[in-house]
Amino acid sequence: MNQPKYIFEILQEELRQTHISLLKKIAKKYNINEKEILEFIDIPNEKNKIIPNSRISINVAKKVETRKEAPNNMRCLARIWGRGTGGQCTRKCLTDSNGAKSEYCLQHQNTRKHGRIDEPPPKDKFPQKPNSLYK
Secondary structure, eight states: OOOOHHHHHHHHHHHHHHHHHHHHHHHHHTTOOHHHHHHHHTOOOSOOOOSOSSOOOOOOOOOOOOOOOOOGGGBOOBEEOGGGTOEEOOSBOOBOTTOOBOSSOTTTTTOOTTOBTTSOOOTTTSOSOGGGGGO
8 A cells, every 4th residue: 555755754753753752761761961862873853844835635535336327228127216206227137148138137137116117107106296207
Protein backbone atom coordinates (compact mmCIF):
# COMPACT_ATOMS: atom_id res chain seq x y z
CA MET A 1 0.00 0.00 0.00
CA ASN A 2 1.50 3.32 -1.03
CA GLN A 3 1.46 6.02 1.63
CA PRO A 4 2.12 9.70 0.98
CA LYS A 5 5.68 10.78 1.73
CA TYR A 6 4.63 13.27 4.40
CA ILE A 7 3.14 10.42 6.50
CA PHE A 8 6.62 8.93 6.88
CA GLU A 9 8.02 12.36 7.65
CA ILE A 10 5.47 12.78 10.44
CA LEU A 11 6.46 9.39 11.86
CA GLN A 12 10.14 10.33 11.61
CA GLU A 13 9.49 13.58 13.51
CA GLU A 14 7.57 11.71 16.22
CA LEU A 15 10.45 9.26 16.61
CA ARG A 16 12.90 12.17 16.81
CA GLN A 17 10.84 13.81 19.57
CA THR A 18 10.64 10.50 21.47
CA HIS A 19 14.39 10.06 21.11
CA ILE A 20 15.04 13.56 22.50
CA SER A 21 12.66 12.95 25.38
CA LEU A 22 14.44 9.74 26.34
CA LEU A 23 17.85 11.42 26.18
CA LYS A 24 16.59 14.24 28.44
CA LYS A 25 15.38 11.70 30.99
CA ILE A 26 18.76 9.96 30.91
CA ALA A 27 20.53 13.31 31.35
CA LYS A 28 18.35 14.17 34.31
CA LYS A 29 18.86 10.76 35.95
CA TYR A 30 22.66 10.84 35.63
CA ASN A 31 23.10 14.62 36.14
CA ILE A 32 24.43 15.27 32.64
CA ASN A 33 23.93 18.54 30.78
CA GLU A 34 21.06 18.04 28.29
CA LYS A 35 22.72 20.15 25.56
CA GLU A 36 25.93 18.13 25.79
CA ILE A 37 24.18 14.79 25.44
CA LEU A 38 22.02 16.03 22.55
CA GLU A 39 25.10 17.37 20.74
CA PHE A 40 26.99 14.15 21.46
CA ILE A 41 24.22 12.00 19.99
CA ASP A 42 23.85 14.50 17.10
CA ILE A 43 20.10 14.88 16.84
CA PRO A 44 19.26 17.77 14.51
CA ASN A 45 17.32 20.54 16.28
CA GLU A 46 15.58 22.00 13.24
CA LYS A 47 12.23 20.52 12.35
CA ASN A 48 11.86 19.23 8.86
CA LYS A 49 9.04 20.59 6.79
CA ILE A 50 6.56 17.80 7.26
CA ILE A 51 3.43 18.84 5.41
CA PRO A 52 3.80 20.74 2.13
CA ASN A 53 2.48 24.30 1.77
CA SER A 54 -0.24 23.37 -0.65
CA ARG A 55 -3.06 21.54 1.01
CA ILE A 56 -3.32 18.00 -0.13
CA SER A 57 -6.82 16.70 -0.33
CA ILE A 58 -7.18 12.98 -0.20
CA ASN A 59 -10.41 11.91 -1.82
CA VAL A 60 -11.74 8.49 -1.07
CA ALA A 61 -14.07 7.61 -3.88
CA LYS A 62 -16.43 4.74 -3.55
CA LYS A 63 -16.32 2.70 -6.68
CA VAL A 64 -19.86 2.28 -7.91
CA GLU A 65 -20.45 -0.15 -10.68
CA THR A 66 -23.86 0.35 -12.16
CA ARG A 67 -25.47 -2.52 -13.92
CA LYS A 68 -25.90 -1.91 -17.63
CA GLU A 69 -29.38 -2.36 -18.96
CA ALA A 70 -29.87 -5.16 -21.43
CA PRO A 71 -31.16 -4.29 -24.91
CA ASN A 72 -34.97 -4.31 -25.16
CA ASN A 73 -35.13 -7.56 -27.13
CA MET A 74 -33.05 -9.38 -24.49
CA ARG A 75 -34.71 -8.02 -21.32
CA CYS A 76 -36.50 -10.07 -18.69
CA LEU A 77 -40.31 -10.00 -19.06
CA ALA A 78 -41.00 -9.67 -15.33
CA ARG A 79 -42.69 -6.57 -13.94
CA ILE A 80 -40.84 -4.86 -11.10
CA TRP A 81 -42.13 -2.59 -8.33
CA GLY A 82 -40.52 0.58 -9.71
CA ARG A 83 -41.54 2.74 -6.72
CA GLY A 84 -45.15 1.75 -7.11
CA THR A 85 -45.44 2.63 -10.77
CA GLY A 86 -44.35 -0.73 -12.19
CA GLY A 87 -41.88 -1.28 -14.97
CA GLN A 88 -39.93 -3.92 -16.80
CA CYS A 89 -36.90 -5.64 -15.29
CA THR A 90 -33.71 -4.38 -16.95
CA ARG A 91 -31.70 -7.57 -16.54
CA LYS A 92 -30.75 -9.88 -19.39
CA CYS A 93 -32.72 -13.10 -19.87
CA LEU A 94 -31.01 -16.39 -19.08
CA THR A 95 -29.75 -18.71 -21.79
CA ASP A 96 -29.11 -22.40 -21.22
CA SER A 97 -26.17 -24.45 -22.47
CA ASN A 98 -28.03 -25.23 -25.73
CA GLY A 99 -28.50 -21.53 -26.44
CA ALA A 100 -32.23 -21.52 -25.74
CA LYS A 101 -33.36 -18.20 -24.31
CA SER A 102 -35.52 -18.02 -21.20
CA GLU A 103 -38.11 -15.28 -20.73
CA TYR A 104 -36.76 -14.27 -17.31
CA CYS A 105 -33.52 -13.33 -15.60
CA LEU A 106 -32.02 -15.35 -12.76
CA GLN A 107 -33.82 -13.33 -10.08
CA HIS A 108 -37.27 -13.66 -11.66
CA GLN A 109 -36.85 -17.24 -12.92
CA ASN A 110 -38.78 -18.71 -9.96
CA THR A 111 -40.79 -15.80 -8.54
CA ARG A 112 -42.63 -13.00 -10.28
CA LYS A 113 -44.70 -11.38 -7.56
CA HIS A 114 -45.61 -8.37 -9.72
CA GLY A 115 -46.52 -10.37 -12.82
CA ARG A 116 -45.34 -10.12 -16.40
CA ILE A 117 -44.86 -6.86 -18.25
CA ASP A 118 -47.13 -7.97 -21.13
CA GLU A 119 -50.06 -8.71 -18.75
CA PRO A 120 -52.20 -6.19 -16.85
CA PRO A 121 -50.72 -5.22 -13.48
CA PRO A 122 -52.17 -6.99 -10.43
CA LYS A 123 -54.59 -4.61 -8.70
CA ASP A 124 -53.68 -5.85 -5.22
CA LYS A 125 -50.01 -4.89 -5.82
CA PHE A 126 -50.60 -1.50 -7.50
CA PRO A 127 -53.85 -0.18 -5.97
CA GLN A 128 -53.03 3.54 -5.75
CA LYS A 129 -52.04 4.50 -9.27
CA PRO A 130 -53.36 1.95 -11.75
CA ASN A 131 -53.57 4.49 -14.57
CA SER A 132 -49.97 5.66 -14.20
CA LEU A 133 -48.61 2.27 -15.27
CA TYR A 134 -49.51 2.69 -18.93
CA LYS A 135 -49.29 6.37 -19.79
